[in-house]
Amino acid sequence: MSLHVVLVHPEIHWNTGNAGRTCLATGAVLHLIEPLGFSLGEREVKRAGLDYWAHVDLRVWKTWADFEAALPQFGEPWFFSARGRQPFWDAPLAAGEGTVLVFGRETGGLPPALHERYAERFVTLPMSASPPIRSLNLSTSVGIAVYEVLRQRRVTQT
Template structure:
């Protein structure tokens, strides 16, 4: 079973570095969809991923359209958004041969076209209602989702 994390237009190098470290720890592949809000050559990305960054299984895509061609071969996609229709823990994230977890940019989330095309595949990370918080940090969200997939796989596999 394969696990993929996709960051669409990430803007903050720390989040990408931390997501890469989580992917490495979980045996997942990290996909980045350009444009990126930073250079992957920046030492801050490497610092966020610490000495693990060179071992991260990374693929960078020029556009979502380029990546989307490959998506069916990678597994079942799940899109994370504060506007998701169901809590992520109610979704069968690990039901197929592969799982693809898709996250949007820090300041704007995923593009409206993806919300329309994949509406039934959108999930959310539940939060207590509060006027003081709009969303969780991107790398925190990646970590929560990745480990939920691992938990579901552990429960369903003998």
């Protein structure tokens, strides 16, 4: 069963680096959809302290449309948003042969067109009703979601 993490237009290299670390630790593939808010050049990666980066199964896509055309070969997509319709733990994230977890950019989330096209596949990470909190950090969200997929797979395998 394959697991894929997709960051659509990520803006902060630290978050992308942390997501890459999670992917490496769990055997997931990391997909980055351009434009990126940072460079993947060797100098920038080294400066961010990402000495493991060369080991991440990384795929970079020029556009969402390019990735979307290939999406069926990767598995069932789930889109994460503070505006999702159902809590992520109520969604069958691990059903099927592959799981694709899609996250938007730090400052704006996923584009409205994706919210419209995939509305029933949007999930949210529940949070307290505390007014100052709008969303969780991107790399934190990736970690929570990836490990929920692994938990669900473990439950279905036993």
